[in-house]
Amino acid sequence: MFRAELSWVGVPGTGAQLASALRGWAHLRYEVTEEPSQGVDGARWSHTPELGIFHAVTDVHGNIMVTEDRIRYAYESAAGDPAAVYHELSLALGEAWDEELEPFRHAAEGAPVRWLHQVG
Numbered sequence: 001m002f003r004a005e006l007s008w009v010g011v012p013g014t015g016a017q018l019a020s021a022l023r024g025w026a027h028l029r030y031e032v033t034e035e036p037s038q039g040v041d042g043a044r045w046s047h048t049p050e051l052g053i054f055h056a057v058t059d060v061h062g063n064i065m066v067t068e069d070r071i072r073y074a075y076e077s078a079a080g081d082p083a084a085v086y087h088e089l090s091l092a093l094g095e096a097w098d099e100e101l102e103p104f105r106h107a108a109e110g111a112p113v114r115w116l117h118q119v120g
Helices: 014-023 068-078 082-093 095-105
Strands: 030-034 042-048 052-058
Touching: 014 030, 014 042, 014 052, 042 095, 068 082, 082 095
Parallel strands: none
Antiparallel strands: 030 042, 042 052
16 A cells, blocks of 8 residues: 655645545545635545545634534434434544544654564
């Protein structure tokens, strides 16, 4: 496996175009982040072969913004089941994508490495 990281600059909407182009590579794991700019929210696209693509709008600090309608849907579809509300909010936050992509984020150049030694 290989890991790559690339910083880019473009007009708002370039992140969506890039994520769409990468989506054609079904076995690729990737994240595209578009920082917010004047009058435009940021966005993040995450993709894994197992989960497909996830898109979220982000604020100036990189936090995922979950809309009121999405929260209402979580409550209404759960029909009083707290576990179902949790599941829907987990989907809205992209937690499954974060869990799968986290090891690749830590593989960045300069990231701390933990050496494991066989004991006993």
